Amino acid sequence: MFTAAQRATVIPPEPPTQPRLSLTAERATRAVLDGGWWPRSRDPVAELPGLILALNERYGPIRQLMLNSDSWDGRFRRLAVGTRVVRAGWFSTVDPAMLIATTERGDQIDLLVVPFDVPADTADIAMATAADPGNQLRAPAVLAASRTEPTAARG
Structure with a gap:
């Protein structure tokens, strides 16, 4: 259950940071993932x-996010980003290694x-694999695989 504060639209107190993000060059119909993201903390705001x-910028306006409820240090229902408000859904059933965005x-x-x-x-290996349009692995x-791949294999 969300408190009144969690139901309110959250306005981040700091300007957004540049995300560590790797996306597929173009959306591939066979790919399992559209890319990888490496946050700097567990603070969703x-x-x-x-x-x-x-x-x-890449896909058009994001309407909603779905995240794992146990992987983050806080929850909210709505987040103000620029001139828009994005809804957030927090679920224990979403894999901790996944974030699902809907445009x-x-x-x-x-x-x-x-x-x-x-x-x-x-992180570099994982994000490169996730952004590979031929990748068939789930998150x-x-x-x-990225934790066990030897550093020398990256070339």
Whole structure:
């Protein structure tokens, strides 16, 4: 259940940061993921505005996000980003390694969420794999593979 404060539209107190994001060059019908995102923290108010602005620029206005309810240090129903308000849904059933964004047109964008505290080389491998239009792995498998891939294999 959400408190009155959580139901209110959240206005981020700081300007959005540039997201660490890797997206497919073009939407591939066979790809499982549309890209990968590596937030800097578990604070959704600090992390999501920059991501939303980047996704708006690439895919058009984002209407809604769905995130795992246990992976973030706070929840809210609505987030003000620029001149728009984006709805957020928090679900225990959404994989912690996923973020699902929906555009105003109804397009779904599936992003790998790389845990903020993983090493940079692991995050780089995971985001590159998630943004590969030929990738057939789901988000948890991408993370598992990126954690075990030797650094020398990146070339």
